[in-house]
Amino acid sequence: EAGVTQSPTHLIKTRGQQATLRCSPISGHTSVYWYQQALGLGLQFLLWYDEGEERNRGNFPPRFSGRQFPNYSSELNVNALELEDSALYLCASSLAGGRRNEQYFGPGTRLTVT
Amino acid sequence: AQTVTQSQPEMSVQEAETVTLSCTYDTSENNYYLFWYKQPPSRQMILVIRQEAYKQQNATENRFSVNFQKAAKSFSLKISDSQLGDTAMYFCAFLAGNNDMRFGAGTRLTVKP
Numbered sequence: 001e002a003g004v005t006q007s008p009t010h011l012i013k014t015r016g017q018q019a020t021l022r023c024s025p026i027s028g029h030t031s032v033y034w035y036q037q038a039l040g041l042g043l044q045f046l047l048w049y050d051e052g053e054e055r056n057r058g059n060f061p062p063r064f065s066g067r068q069f070p071n072y073s074s075e076l077n078v079n080a081l082e083l084e085d086s087a088l089y090l091c092a093s094s095l096a097g098g099r100r101n102e103q104y105f106g107p108g109t110r111l112t113v114t
Numbered sequence: 115a116q117t118v119t120q121s122q123p124e125m126s127v128q129e130a131e132t133v134t135l136s137c138t139y140d141t142s143e144n145n146y147y148l149f150w151y152k153q154p155p156s157r158q159m160i161l162v163i164r165q166e167a168y169k170q171q172n173a174t175e176n177r178f179s180v181n182f183q184k185a186a187k188s189f190s191l192k193i194s195d196s197q198l199g200d201t202a203m204y205f206c207a208f209l210a211g212n213n214d215m216r217f218g219a220g221t222r223l224t225v226k227p
């Protein structure tokens with residue numbers, strides 16, 4: 001069974017540009033989560049999508065947004081990039097959102113903003 | 115707000131020995147879940163073990179076990195018979211309402227041959 005996949009592996013952008021990160025969940029999973037892992041700051045919850053709807057978002061500015069497609073894959077968009085957006089962005093998926101369901105993580109996208 | 119604290123930034127252990135990683139959390143909720151995730155240098159986050167707060171019995175997965183003390187809000191991970199492949203960052207995580215999983219800052223574990 002294929003795990004969570006993310007693309008691209010690495011992304012280099014210039015300050016002020018937009019970045020788009022993609023995630024495909026495990027087959028059968030309907031919930032997708034996005035996390036930011038900045039150096040030395042641990043994982044910070046960004047967004048949760050389930051059945052195409054945004055269910056919850058973390059304490060991030062509106063320039064962090066995303067969507068979930070009918071096939072449950074997801075996109076994370078970061079507008080007006082700032083240097084501090086440089087981080088590893090992890091996507092996770094689970095069965096329908098609920099506390100009982102473990103989240104399975106992808107390998108991440110390393111975003112570098114110069 | 116829920117917070118997760120891992121007070122050991124780095125730890126090391128000799129191969130085949132036992133090591134315990136500490137985690138404490140703060141919450142006012144009664145029903146929640148706790149996890150330990152492992153992140154090796156490859157960056158892939160791997161679920162090691164989970165614990166439901168309503169279960170008194172400590173979870174065990176092969177060489178990995180937890181000591182869950184609900185009243186003390188403590189959730190430590192014990193790794194027995196440490197192996198070189200256990201070298202990784204270990205994150206303690208708390209999951210309650212709204213699926214907002216909170217992670218600790220992590221403990222970097224090095225297993226020495």
